[in-house]
Structures are given as structure tokens and as C-alpha cells.
Amino acid sequence: MAKLKIEDLDRIAEEARSKMTIREGAGKARITVHMGTCGIAAGARAIMSAFLDEIKAHNIKDVIITTSGCAGLCSREPMATVEFGNQAPVKYVDLTDEKARKIFKEHVLGGKFVMEYALSVGSERIR
Amino acid sequence: MVTLKIDDKQVQVPEDTSILKAAEKAGIWIPTLCYSELFEPYGVCRLCVVEAVRGKRSRVVTSCNYPVREGINVLTNSPKIQWIRKTILELMLARWPNVKVVKDLARDVGVEKPRFVSLQRDEAEDACILCGKCVSVCREVVQANVLGFAYRGIKREIALPFGVQSEACIVCGACAHVCPTGHIKMVVEDYKGKKPEFTLGPKTAIYVPTLQAVPRVPVIDADSCIHFKTGGCEYCAKVCEPNAINFGMKDEVEEIEVGQILVATGFDIFDASAMAQYGYGTLDNVYSSLEFEMMLNSTGPTNGQVLTKDGREPRSVAIVHCIGSRDTNHHSYCSRVCCMYALKYAHLVHDRTKASIYQFYIDMRAFGKGYEEFYVRILDKGVKVIRGKVAEVVEAPPAQKDEGSLVVRCEDTLAGKLLEIPVDMVVLCNAIEARRDSDAVRRLFSISKSPDGFFLERHPKLDPTSTMTDGVYIAGCAQGPKDIPDVVAQASSAAARMLSFISKGEVEIDPVRAFVQEEYCSGCKICNSLCPYTAIEFLAEKKVSHVNEALCKGCGTCVAACPSSAMTGHGFTDAQILAELDGIMV
């Protein structure tokens, strides 16, 4: 690596940004793909790779994608919850590859809910 | 300049002086142990602590290395300081109970017995108290860097590198000198012989030879001066106000061309320890003539008084002639001068002490002008003169100890009686012998020596001052034992002889001598080693040999030896001799 100039520092910071957001657990949007046993059986993995594919394609750095256990509604698997900024989390059900990509473009990037795929808006209260 | 108060006494001192120095200037005593003028203060014994009060903040600091600051008030004896000194000395006393310097300081500060006992207790009087003075002097003053500390904490000790005698140590003794407890000792193993009672030798590296030295100026002995070994010290230069010390001066060897040389290298005295029966070197108060001479000299070690080793005036003195002279085992010749100086000793001892004097001789040789009269005067003074060779000198048996510490056994041949005389002091008249390096000197000037080792004169009667080699003369005891008047006479004759040559301006040499025909000489050097007069030298640049006409005697040995007949000689060339040969055969 050649000797750095000041602007190089920012460039490196930018590149490592995505890793950092994951580590800091604070990003612009968070997609949680529900991977309970039923979820996986229903093809949650494909949904996950679709989302990852989109992130790579649009070179998005500040979106966190994570998995969680079964959300409870096994019949509508594969499911994913998308939280955008501090808006209420939206649960999408019966996802397919292109549905996932559409949700990614409109909701994750655009910030608009994609109501036709959504099951509910807001999440349960945990006492 | 900084002004400060020490125990409420106003003091003004330059910028970076330490409180200790300032206190000293103000006449206030502060105990120190690891401090010394010679080197940077090490500040480890902590005995010199004082309270430096500035405004309301008081701080305990070591006065030896704390630089004075404007306006501070120093308390050198406050209760806190006393308490600290006492406790520290208690700690030291617990570990080194019998070390004098620790006991004294403890007593000064009022500590009798420590409250506790140290597990590292060291009863020795000369124990090492880890003050580090030896390390500092070796590093900063001598700059030989031999000593250092090893290990840590309670196991800390002074150590030599790898625990073995280091070659960097120049045995200057500085560490032994500064060590407050005498823990470091100077050991001189290899010297076996008797250390002479009085040595002319200096005690320090810079010394004034004797008070009568001309010029009376101190001189540095480069072999033992630390500066010439390690570049350090220069302490003498520090204290010399006119700073007249210049280390740059070096002994120079000058080569000067001279026409003539007078060899007057003097004599050595016979080492009496070779004759064990006289006890020189084993018994006290048995002196050689030279040592007794030193004792009589007013600038000598005893300022001219005749004293025994323990400083008392001797009650009786024995003077024994012919030690090593007229003795087939040592020197068969008579040293000529001993009888007269022995009488001189008798005369001086008689004047300076009330001792009874015994003189043991074989033949009293008062040969010179006025000498016999002097001998008679000595006899009148009541000196007991006994004719007989002393058999031996022994330690007096305890019974006779009060009369004299030594007993001289001899036979009075005139009275035919065996005598045992107790005396307090014995003076031996050592023989005069050729100097130990006379052989080397002889070869240097290519002069020969007579069987008794003294240099051989050209002719014993007709020409006692010159030698076989032209231009080299000898005078004084180098040519043989002789008295001062004779030496003066011989020396003046030699000087006169030399002056005559010098005034004449040129040297007369006989025509018969050899010379080299350089066109035929090819420098085979066969002739070089032949000439007893070292007249043939080799000219390196021309690569030919050359004859020094002044030295060549014309014997022709080299002419015969020259393989290429390049060497020939005026008056006896090959052609001349061959012509003679043809002539006589006709």
C-alpha cells in the first residue's frame, strides 16, 4: 500500500463501513428473515440469498440483514420483518424471490411499505 | 547567585550548588556516608536528608544532590529529620553492627542499639555497606569501569564482571582508598623479596622526587598515573590553581649526533640478602649502606635521625665491613671505599646518638689523603674497632632482648676470642658491583669488560679513561670501585681528552684503511658482520656497503673476505701483494 494522503483515510473508512455497521448493530434498515425449522423448510434460505444479492447489486452499506427463529406463523412461511429507520417493523409473508427483491427496492431502499405482501405493521408487545 | 536560609541562617551560593555545600559554607554539619567530593553525588544512603520548606509545602530531600532554590528554608535538624536519620542508621546498624563508620554516625545521631535484628546480619568490621563509592570512583574518576552493582533489592552487592578479576582494572587502588569500611584490600601477590624499609620511591603518581631535587618541581610518573591509562581522573589538574599541569607533554627520545661519548654509568650495590647469615631482608633493623645513608640524610624518611624500626634511638650499633667484597663466593675485589664511609657512619652515629658503636673490619684501608688521621680521630672517640669477619647476625634470645634486639657473632682475630655482641642496629657495608645492565650498555658502545664486570679501559696504567673504541671514554665506578676524589680526577681527565679532540677540529686517522669500489660491489653483505669496529655499514638506497674511514683500523680482514674483490685497501691492494709475491719468487 502506497503512502496515504488524508483523503485516502476517508476512502478506507467508507469501504469498511459495511462491516462496521454490522458490528455496531445500527444501520438505516434491518431485515430479519425468520429461519425457524419451518421457515427453512419453506425456503427462507432462498429469500435470504435474494436479499444478499440485492445488497451486493446496489452496493448498500448500511442495511443489516439478520435471521431469527420462527415468528410463530408457520403457515405463511417464508416470512421476513423489515424495520426501516425508526418506523414500525412490517412483517411480509409467503415471500418468493421476486417478491423479496420488490420489497427490498420499495421498502428497504424507498422506505414505502409494500402492503400487498405485508401481513401486519408494528410488532407484538413484549412484557 | 541564589539566597536561601539554612536553619534560619542566610546563605548566598552560586546557581547549581547543592544544599550540602551551602550548609558547609554556612558551617552547618550534615551527616553524609555515600557522598564524596571526587564524583557526582549518588544520593543513596539518605542520611543527608533535610526538609526543604517552600511556603507551606515541606519536602524531605537529600541535601547532597538537591540544587538550592531561591528563597527556600532548609531545616537540617528538625525532629522529622532526626527521626529519619535515626531509623536509617538503626537499619544499617542492624545489618552491619561492627562497621566503624556506621557505629560512629549512629553514635553521633544518638542511636545505641537497633530495635530489630537483620537476617542479613554481617558481623565483619570491614563489611561492604553498599554505599557505591567504589563504583562511582571507578566509573567517573578512574574511568576504568571495572566495578558495578549486581542483583537487586536485599541481594544487591558490589561485583566484578563475571565475578573474576577484570583486565580493565589498572590496580590504581582508588576503590580501596574511597571505601569507608576498608572492605576492598590491595593485594600484591607476586613480590617475594624484602620490601626495603625506606623507599626513595614516591607514594603518589605525581610527586616531588626529593626536597633537594633540581629543579624542585613535581613530576608525573606516567606508568602509575591513572590518566595515562584510562584518560580519566585529572584530579591534580583540578586542584592546581595556576593550573600548570599539562598532560600533553610526553617523554621524547632525541637522537643527537656526537663525536665522542663518556660512559659514566656508575655502579649498583651488592644485594646483601644473598648472604643469609647477616639477616638482611629477614631481620628488622639490619640496613644496607644505601638505606642507612638515606636514614642519615636530612631529607630522608627519618629526617636525619638514627632510629630503629619502632622509632627508638638505638643503644648500640654494629657496622660490618666487606659484605660481598673480598669474598671468593661473591666479589673477590675490594670495593675500596667502604672502610672510609663506615668510619663516617661511626662518626655520625657517635654525634647523633649516645649509642656504643662496634666496627668489624678485615683490613682498615684508610688509603687517601687525611684518611688515616680521620681513622685515629674515630678511635679516640671510643669506637670499638674489632678486627674479624662477622660470622652471623641473629635475633637476640629473649633473655638478652633488653640489651639489644640483635646479636652479632664474630671472632676477634687480634685477641683470638669469639665474641657475641648484642646490638640494636646493624649496618652492612655492601660491595660495589657492576650495574646489572652493564652487558647491554657495553654492547651498545662496543666496549669490552674486565673479568670483574666493570668496563675495560684501553690501558690499566697509561690510558685508564679511554677504551678500545676510539671516541668512547669511561669514568667513575663504571670502570671500577673508586672514591669520590679519584672519580673527579678521572672524569676531568676524560673531559680534557675529549676537549682536545673537539678543539683540534678534525680527527687524525692513519692512511692504511679499506674502502669499497662501489662499481664492483653488489651488496652481498658478507663483509658487514666482520668488522669488530662496526666500520662497515650498508647503504640501503645504493644497495652497496660502505666503510666509515674514521672507524676503520686497516686490518684488511674484510678485503680478503670480499668474494668479488670489490673491497680493497690503501697500502695493501691485491695487486701490490701479488707483485710482492712474484718479486720474492724470482
Added chain:
Amino acid sequence: MKRYRLQLMVCAGTGCVSNHSVEIKDALDREIEKHKLQNEAEVVFTGCNGFCGAGPIVVVQPDGVFYQLLKTADIPHLVEEHLLKGRPVKKLMYSPPAEKIPIPKMSDIPFFSDQTLIALRNRGMIDPEQIDDYIARGGYKGLVKALTMMTPDEVLKEIKSSGLRGRGGGGFPTGVKWESCKHAHGDIKHVICNADEGDPGAFMDRSIIEGDPHAVIEGMIIGAYAIEKVHQGYIYVRMEYPLAIKRFQIAIKQAREYGLLGENILDAGFTFDIDIRRGAGAFVCGESTALMASVEGKPGEPRAKYIHTVERGLWERPTCLNNVETWANVPQIILKGAQWFSSIGTGDVSADPWGGSKGTKVFSLAGKVNNTGLVEVPMGIPLRDIVFKIGGGIRDGKKFKAVQTGGPSGGFIPESLLDLPVDYEELTKVGSMMGSGGMVVTDEDNCMVDMARYFLAFTQAESCGKCTPCREGTKQMLDILDRISVGEGTEEDLVTLEDLSNVIVESSLCALGGSAPNPVLTTLKYFREEYEAHVKDKKCPSHTCRKLNTYSIDEKICLKLGHGCHVCVKHCPDAAIIGERKQVHYIDPAKCSKCGVCYDVCNFKAVQVA
């Protein structure tokens, strides 16, 4: 650049590495490979995570789930459950001693939540051997700001007004130190980072160097820039920290490659480089003048500091020496400004730099507390919070007795003073000191006399032996304490002990001697009754001093529970225990040398100690 969705932060501090965290990482890699998650999850070694007591530690990000005390056997289950199915594994989580309910998120664990991280801000978040990670989290931004937008004087003023004080133990205001070094005459000056950390029980410097070396480098460059005429810096790391040395070497190499060290840094016309000097293991070399003597190649012996090292230090040149943690704070102060820093902590430094204790201090919490590890807390936090909230209280429900702060040169603080705010002035007032930040919690089973003797034994062994009071005095004190702990102490010994302590404190040449008696002084002051017990009754209340105990066997327990198992007889060195197998055993007090082995080996606690 690979896009990952999961980052597994495996702690690779010295503590966890010695607990096999390397095997844990290998197991993780294997399992991820097996489940073909290698494109989604990246396993990263980080520096010390701080919660050393819970090692080996893995934090799964972005979920922030904290797994502790992991064994390689747990890994397959963890990967399958959490990484694949996204279901965190409860049994591997931390659960507070009292409630026993696991807390999944690291940020919720009290040990972490109550801490305020400045010096340790990157712990567990970056791979110390990747300079990019450090830059990504705002690394070298402070340096850029200093070099391009501030003059050396402004940088110095910023540090001074921030109220930052020496974290090494002395608490000397850093700004003042930099200023006097700047004004000292001499055209070659040096800065040194003291990473000797000789205190037993202190490991915060180690974890900063291992976990975030570039923070120290950036701090030193800023310091050098501020003091001016400084082109060569040194970091003095002790040989006992090989991992720290390795990580710092890598960091220096990477910094040099990036042009952050060496000629013309960042083309800003400032040249500065750092070399590593290894300490040979002498505690005294933590003292500044001894350290400098050691760097110069001489034996590590302190010299009188009447002329401060900022005027004549390394090779007689002005030298500014600061602790690792001090340097680590500098970049943040420059980046976020003095105001932000002085808002944390106690007192007011605007007028008098000694007026308060600003910023945070890292303590290495150890001893009889549940959560042992590195704790960075804001100055002024009550001691009780550190011990009971962050520390999680005393282990096994025992009763708190005292906490020892400041390593062997610090003192013991009893329960009565537990609420004192932790800062320089308060700790010194009660006889202890901030020191390096070592904090050892003791409980009722600890004997104060034995603790004092332990710390004094350390300082006595580490004394350089140069000056009489420290060399002879500490040995004398230790001998007295040895006698007391075997029952030969007298009342008068206690007087002598205190007397000696004060003399040593007053007259020793350096801070080691000056602070070595603190543990004894504070225990004498706060726990005199324990000393009295040892001396008068020849008893040790907490039975630690075995020679003072009397051992006996409770027949009932021995027979009923142990059925005379005869184990104690086999181990007793003095054959003082009589009794056959299957029968009651009995200790003969005459022969018993009170070694306490029988107490240790008896599985049924039949041996009674009184």
C-alpha cells in the same frame, strides 16, 4: 469486498487465548464451512473484550449476543442454532449470579452497560491486526484534525483544558507535563509510552495494546506534534507481554506502510517514528527515571527527580513519558474536543489543572468479585458501584471486607469508605492511590495481615536496592510481618512496623519505596484489630495464617460421612493423625505442625479449624 451479514467477534486477548479461544475460532470456521455459511458469516479475532472472567468469549453481531465460557464442544450446536436458524443459545449466555436468568445482549449485561468507554472504545469491535478496522471506527481522524486544522499550541491547549491526568498512577496533569517538555531547551526531544505495567493484577495496558494499538500510536503522534522537536518515540513493553509486542509491531509496520509513521506523515511535513524497547521484567522499571535508564541500556535504577525528566530525561534530552491509557485517551480528546472530555469526571480544571479528575479510568477488577475483568468507568463513580453493580457483588455470597486499589503501591479501603467517589484526590486522601488501576476485592476469608504481607513481599523483592530505607526497611518490615503471621509478633513490633513504614515513605529515593508501605499503613489503620488478634491472641480471624490455627477432627462427620476414609493420614507430613480405616481419626496437637493439608484433603469437611 465480501458482503457478510454476520460478524462473530472472538476475543483474542491473552486471557482468552490461554483459555483456547483459538480452538474455538477453528471450530467456528469448521462449522460455518460445514453449513456453507462462509459467505454470510465472518469470524474475527478481536482484542480483549474486557470480561476476562467469562472467557473464552464470542459476540455474535449484529445481534450483539454475548456467549461466555465456551468450549469447542458447544460450537456445532451454537452455529446450527444461532447462525443457521437465528435462535440464540440460552445455556451459553451470561446470567447474573443472583437471578440466574440469561441476558442475551451484551449491552444489557451490567458489567458492560455501566461502563463508559473512551480508552477501550474499540474493544471487541476491531481486529487489532487490521489497521483498516481502526480507521473504519474513526481511527486517525483525531490526528488528521490535529495535523491539518490545529497548531501544536492549540493541540496542547486542548489537552490541557480537557483536564486529562496521568493514568499511570501519579495523576500528573498531562497538559502541564507536555507544556514543560515543550519549553525545556534542547532541539532533540522524545516521547515514551510506559507499558511496563509491573503491578501484579493490572492488565489494562496490556489489553489496550493488544486490542487497540493504533489508539496509542495516534496519541503519541499527536503528543509529539504538540510538544514539537520530537521525531523519535519509544514504547517500553515488558517481555512478559509477547502478544502485545507482536500486535504492536504489526501495528507499527502497518502505520509506517500507510505513511502514518516515519517521514512526512500524511504529507503534513511532520516526521515521527516509534521503536519498541522491551523491559526485562523489573517492576522498578515502571518508574520513569528507571525506565529511561533501562532504555539507555543501563541497569534499571531510578535517580532523584529533582530535575524532572521533561527537562533532562532520556540521554539527557527533554522526554515526555505517559502511560498507555493516557496516550489512548488523546485521540478522542482532540477529535471530540476538551469540553466533551472534561464533562466526564469530577472537579473543575479550568483554573487549577489539579482541580479535578476528568475522563474515565480503566480498572482491572479482580479478587473475590463475580465479574472479573477490565472496567472503564467515569471518574467519580462510587466504589460500591464498581464492586457490586459492575462487579456483580462478592462471589459465593461471602461478606465484603475491603478493596485494594493502586496495585502494591496502593492501599486497602474498608467497607465504611465504600461510597467514596473514585478519583485521584479521594483515593489519596484515604491513604490509597489511583495507581495503575489494579482493584482487588477481598472478602471475609482474606486475612488483612497476609494481604499486606503479600503486597509488601512483592515490592520488597522488586526493590532495586539502591537506597538504604527501601532496601533495608522493606526487608525489615517483611521480617516483622513474617514473624507476626507465625505468631511470634509482639505489640512493640506493630509500633516499629508503623514507624519504619513512615520513614521509608518519607526518605526513599523513588516512588516504589515511597509507596511500598501503603498496604501495611492502610491495613494497620483500618484493620488494626486483625493485627491485634495475630499478636495478642496469636489467632488469625480468617484462618489464612495457618500457623495460628488449631486443627481438630469432628468425630461425627468423620465417622458418619467419611466412614474413616483415612485420606488425611496419608497426606499428613508429620504423622500427627491417629486412627485406623473405618474408625474415628484424631489429631495429636503436639505433633501437628499446622500445615493445614488435612483440612484441604478432607472431602467431608470433617477437619475443623479454629
Added chain:
Amino acid sequence: MAFEPKIIGFLCNWCSYTGADLAGVSRIKSAPNVRVIRTMCSGRVDPSFILKAFQIGADGVIVMGCHLGDCHYQEGNYKTIRRIPFLKRLVKGFGIDPRRLRLEWVSASEGDRFARIVNEFTEEIRSLGPLKLQVHTELRKTIHEPVEVV
């Protein structure tokens, strides 16, 4: 008439020549056969002279010098005492009886010793008879004269 041997004697100036002179002065009779050549020291006698003497018809050659240690030039005779034995080997090599060459030490005061040696040597050579060498006759001729070379 009886064979009168021709003997050549090399005498050193300080001792043997003076000794011979003393013999003459003290009227001591000795054989007239020795024809004397005076050199400053016996060390000056070059072996070439001795061979030359034999070449031009000498029947015997005697070299005389000072006693060892008496040499006026200190070490002259030490050289002679080494040269003459070596030369005897050469003379023997040429087939000449080595007894025809003799070395004797005679000091300045030994006039009678000189005469005795001379008589003794003369009789010895007389018993050996004349020395016949081919070089005496036809081998002698040579035109080779040492001349300066360009």
C-alpha cells in the same frame, strides 16, 4: 746440491713480524728458506695468494699471526683460524699435500719460537721434496687479462 725448498711466509705486522724481527735482533739462527710477506693482520691473507704462491712454484706456505685474543685488531686471527683449515681441504683437493700449508701463532716476544717453527717447517718441506705442478709449465700461458668492459 740438496733440494733447497722455496717457502713463502705471510707474517702479521704486530706480532709474528715483530717476533721475527726480535729473533733477528737477538741473533737467533734460522733457515733462510722462508721468504716473508708482511700484511697488517693475518686476516688480510687471501687464500688466492696462497694458491698463487703454489702456482708460481712455492714448495710450502706458512701463515703466522697473533695468539687468539692478542690480535691488535681484536678479531683478525679469528677469521684466519677458519680460513686456513678450509683452504687445506681445497689444497688437498688439488692433490697437493696439505702439510705444505701451515698456520702458526707467534707473539711479538717469541723470537725463539719463530726460529724454531721456521727450521721445523723447512725440514718438513725438504722431506716432502719439490712440488711439481703441471701449471708450472705448459698450463700457465693465458692471454686473458682482466680489462674494462664497455
Added chain:
Amino acid sequence: MAKPKLALYWAASCGGCEIAVLDVQEKILDVANAFDIVFWPVAMDFKYADVRKMEDKSIDLCLFNGSIRNSENAEIAHLLRAKSKALVAFGSCALEGGIPGLANLTTKQEILEFVYRGSPSTVVTDGGVFPQQHTKVPEGEIEIPEMWETVKSLDQVVEVDYYIPGCPPVPNQIWGVIEYILSGKPLPPKGSVIGAGVKTCCDECKRERKEKKLKQFFRPYEIETKPSECLLDQGIVCMGPATRDGCGALCPAANMPCRGCYGLPPNVMDQGAKMVSALSSVIDAHEPAEIERILDQISDPMGTFYRFSLAHSILRRVEKS
């Protein structure tokens, strides 16, 4: 005008001197076209009769090498003396007898006895007959020259104009002489030694000489000689000091002592006598017995000192009564 005539002849010689003439390498061509070689029996088949037909003094230069051992040598020597203007004694045999000259250590009878009967390699047939001067054979009578009792150098038979020493003379010295003659410069006086110096071999020897004090003599094979130190200093008998220079001290340079082949230096009459005088002066011993012991170490002084110059030494030959 016609080219000067050159004649070369080899009497009792090994022929080395002729080869030395060729050793001037390509310059032999200059010799060839500068001279008209009229007589060179070793190289070409010249006949004595042709020489006898020439007028006297017609040969300008005659290089005569080899000593005079028998009547034929003498006869041709007289012939060439008559026929040539400048007769040069070429090489140490013609100058001083050379190696053949060593025969003067014995007699003719002893030589014939040994060669034809005594030597181990001789097979004695029909009573070990000696070669006869005149023998009858069917074809007629064969006559061979008569062998002389004593070997003589050239100048002991005829008058010699110049001498060139060396066994063989060194090529650059030979060429130096020829070049000088060709240059037509005035010839040096009759009888002078040319093609050599006036000093001794020591002058040209590169070895460093020190003061000589010898306690023991060695043969060259007995010790390992130091290359930079004079051989005589190391105890090896070297004839260098008593031998004329000119050869460039070839032998000492090759770690062997000089053997004296360049003959007597200008003022010396006898190499043996001079070496005796020189060597004995440097022996470091005083007692006669010690001196004898050291002298015994010089084996065969006659052969060593007179290897080349016996026939021309003061006593010429050994008397066998």
C-alpha cells in the same frame, strides 16, 4: 657491400650454446639476413675443407663454443683463429673449461678405465678394449682425434678476441652483443668480457640480504627456503657473491643457489679461493672442532666451487702423482 661472414663452431660442447643462439627467437631471421653464415657444423653440413679454402681473416665474426678436449678441437681452433677477424670464446666452456673442464679432477686413464670397463652400465666385451687412435678396418684406416690428458679453455690454445660467459649465455645478452656488432659502433678493446656485467650475481638477485652469521650449512633439498631471504643467509652454499652478473639471477629466482656459470667477476683470479675466504669469514664459531664440524657440512668443495672454472683456476688441474 657484401654481408659480414659469421661462423659458429662447437668443440667439446653440449650444443646448448648453439641452441641459445636460436633462443633469440624471431630475431634469428635478422641474424640470417644480416650475416652470411659460412660455417655452422651443428646446423648444416659444412666441410672443414671449405673453411681451409677461405682466405685468412675472411670470417668477420666466429662464435667458438666448447672447451678444447682433443686434437681435433685444437686443430679447428687454430684454423678458425687464422680464418676469422674476431674470435669470440662463446659460453663458459670456451671461456674457462665449463663442465667438461671437471675432467681435470682425474686423469685420462681413469676416465677410459671407468667409461669402458668400470661403469655399472657398461657391458664389457672382448676384454674391455679402449678406443684406439688408429684402427685398421677392411675399408681402410680409421683415425680418431687424440684425447688430451688435460682439458683446456680456448684462450689456453689460441688468442681470443672477446669472451661471452654463461652456460649457456642468456639470449638477451647474445642478442645485445650481435646488435652491438651490427650497429657498427667501435668494438671494445681486445680480450674484454662482453655480454655480462662487472658486478656479481647478488646485484641482480631479488632476495633480501642480512648480516651473515652461519652456524650450519644445508643442501637445497634439506630445508624449505624462504623465497624472499638470501639463500646464503639460510645456510645454502650459493656461488652468487663470486660469480659475474648478466644472467638476471635466474637460479636464485627459481629457489636454487647460483652455480657460478657466468664465471669470475672482474677482479677475481679463482672462484674457489674467494668462496673459501668468504664462507669461512661468516662462520659463527671459534673452537677449531666446531669449525671442522661446520666445514664438513659443505660436501665436495672442489666440485661446488670449480663446477665451471676448474680449467681456468689458478692451479688448472689436480695433480695425480
